[in-house]
Amino acid sequence: MMLNDVVHRVTRRIVERSTDSRRRYLDLMQREGDGHAERIVALPCSNLAHGFAAAEQDKESIATRAGPNIGIVSAYNDTISSHQPFGAYPPQLKIWAREVGATAQVAGCTPAMCDGVTQGQEGMELSLFSRDVIALATAVSLSHAMYDGVAMLGMCDKIVPGLLMGGLRFGHLPTLFFSAGAMPTGISNKEKQRVRQLYAEGKVTRAELLESESASYHAPGVCTFYGTANTNQMMLDLMGLTLPGAAFIQPGTPLRQALTRASMHRLAAISRPGNEHRPLARCVDEKAVVNGIVGLLATGGSTNHALHIPAIARAAGIIVDWSDMAELSKAVPLIARVYPNGAGDVNHFQNAGGLGFVVGELLGAGLVHRDVTTVWGDDLSAYAQEPWLDADALAWRDPGPSGDDTILRGVAAPFQADGGMRLVQGNLGRACFKTSAVERERWTMEAPARIFHTQSDVAKAFAAGELDRDVVVVVRFQGPRANGMPELHKLTPILGVLQDRGHRVALVTDGRMSGASGKVPAAIHCTPEALGGGPLSLLRDGDLVRLRGEEGVLETTADLTGRDPAAYVEDQTGTGRELFGMFRRLADGAERGATAMLAEGGL
Template identity: 65%
Template structure:
């Protein structure tokens, strides 16, 4: 038996035990969906005629029900660089499917909003709940029961979690996620950040800032920093839901196209009428979820996945919490330094050995479940690199030695022995802190707080010089129920400037920070959130007042208001600002009313779903 680190084994077993009933119920539902005929074989002639009426040359094959019909769920739009390459994928996939005697149809499209476009804008209030909307859109697309397999075309922040949550409710089907890859490297991310800070200080103008941003975000593909989008791609690899090693191949290349062909061909091989049936419900199990967490920790990935992974797990009847993240973080070393945790981007990471090197090193050191059911083969197959030999796709073993030790290191020579995700608890609740980009001398901040309810007020205070001191900036009423939990990306630059000026600064919030959380210590996702829940109970953050001393400590794992207990007990909660209107936010009121805490995934849909199963 392959060695497995005892803490990885212990956390996995704990997750299995607390999920016994819910996981069994989920798997039973998936079995019943298949056995009950949730497929073409149960459709009437009228149903079928509607479904293949416009299928052209594929109509006879679909009509005969003699081969797999692949449902394509796409997040294509051509405004967003990451999703623009997907425009021609359905056309290509149909050709690739025919090569194996199968057919493919676009089952439906889901929205793909970009946090990079909506950061600091009103539309950002829709961001987290777009994940629920995408999951529901995926379910609607697959509800036609026309498909024996699914290819998901999505890559960015809420899109992949949403597709996966929706796909899991059709977990009797084999499903593969098809990436589109990152854009080539542009302006170095460190230089972009330098210009942003100069702009925040009024030392350069808008034209200089726009020029820098345009040189950084310059073509088709995902943004090249290691935020939520690229963390998604890592996660799909570590869960075995991609064709191996396909995450970070650039768009528009022959290799990228051949990986899409391979995904289509592979899907036809793992359907239920063959001897290698690999339904999504069996691929996404407790071990796969643990692998996703380990990958997040080992690569310094996005803090947003501390919300997304619990939500994905719940959709498969599995329960994880931040204690599971924290316990794994103590034993999973940091193997990668990708911007904002380092100077290079995901293209440099990929060139240094990438995900294949990470998987190889984690497996070699007993820090990854190697026995999960993947869509490709075994987990060991993901310790590889794809290449073209005489125009044919093949894989070679991942590099045994890093090609750039400033970007990527093995598990026995890591950047840090700790995965950099800390659980903080105390009289203010439960929060997480990502420490991988924060210097250790700033893991503890104790200072008076300044309380704000929106980002623009923080910027105004910064520009007025009111924050030129040691300070804990508190942003409250930013949770799922309050306003949809927007990322507080606007705060990254001014807080970074204050830290560079020598002040000891931290952020404390019940909201989200950017998926590319950086060098300023930030206690985020504080739960319970300040806004009262349906029972009228609000989080302690609502009782904090300007000038209170607050201690945030990643070393001891604490987030504490240093206020005398008698004074604290005499206080009343602050009033929340009224719900914002416009930009369609009022259409999402029901999501906010039903949403649960960040640690459970910040989902209204999953909270409501669990009332019925």
């Protein structure tokens, strides 16, 4: 199948736009790669002795460079359910490395926060910039110059993007991502949503709400809704940075262990000099980035990746913007509906055919690049298969047709003719609208604005009955430079209740919504942000706001000329927020990835 014209055109535009920055990046990686072996050989004996002092039986192999030494960068902690299994990985990975003549050391650990724990709390204002901290921690971990390859242990929201951004600055090293898998399915998502809305209306107790939430988030593994964490796993698969089909296999199963072992064996193989050597910088190119975007659109993935993909791309010298995503969205059909866009969770998605089915459909329609370098080979075709155990041996097979057409459909009969995300723009700036999560009749919205500066103020107005009408709720001063661009997931049940009461409701904000948001139309990541005089700072209560997903419009009929920006009183102290002032001051706009690290230096 020939490549789709739109995919080809957008890829060429990205290549041309990125010519200078990509060349600088590849030149840097070439210099780093050329000097890498020399640095290891020339490492003074005292330095080297420090590096393997605790390596026990692996000392001699590391000292003599008998085989590749793999650096493990782990985001393990016990608070994040999906990362809890990673605690057992390093001892196992060391054994599996020795099986193929390699060694492994934990190079370092990164912080890892759970947005589910911090939603609606002050800690959420650290969330987005934790991605930059993770990238920096990854760089510190790999700064010892003792490693020939990198095993990345991470799954969740800002963690995979941060690991990848940091890893790309060491892109001369082969790198493979390890998943821990999805937790088993708990109560139905529909029931969880029902209890949340009842609690928002004061109709169930906190104890009843906690019981419901605990029946949903109940075991090790990634949360089963298709939010940012599971979108990360999809992206790694579509970009060929993990073993084919490894994303959603549950923790503690024989298949999960077989995939982890095979991942280490494969990483050792691609970390040796020779024909199989494949540095990360070679794997993450313009085609791989486009494949990740197409996967995002085809599966209705997390809106957070409208920030993460541009930031990841920039770390590899590639420049991507929302116009690229919007144009691809017109060509890429929505072929998956996973909660919050549908009833089933990622376990149902996996059972219906999973990413193997998705990749096969996209390849068959010419919607992704087949000719890409992956950790597994030089062709994406292997990712159109699913892993299984043939007796005790790990193998791959064709997933066959969709096992549930309410969750997965072919390109010929999609849920929606275009992708799951749209660019809306006008005199209020540019913003993202996840149309795949919203009923089509709600894509067009026009109502008076009600302006807020915090989620808690929205909640107070709701409790007072002030929002029982058609309304566009505008929550501003939530951008990266104002307060770190927190997710505003606390608003989802409130706005859902208003919509269920028959009102026409929408959200407009320069903040983020959770990767699990849906149902209510929302223009998010508005840029320029309100702080500094962005258009949202000029809106007033009662101004008529139009959101039109079909036409890609975000505007007000009010004349903003001559208005003074609203005042914003910044109080970024407590919960360590004062330590992140540098990140807020240096942060780029949302469309450039909202990152502080790459704002300087021309990347």
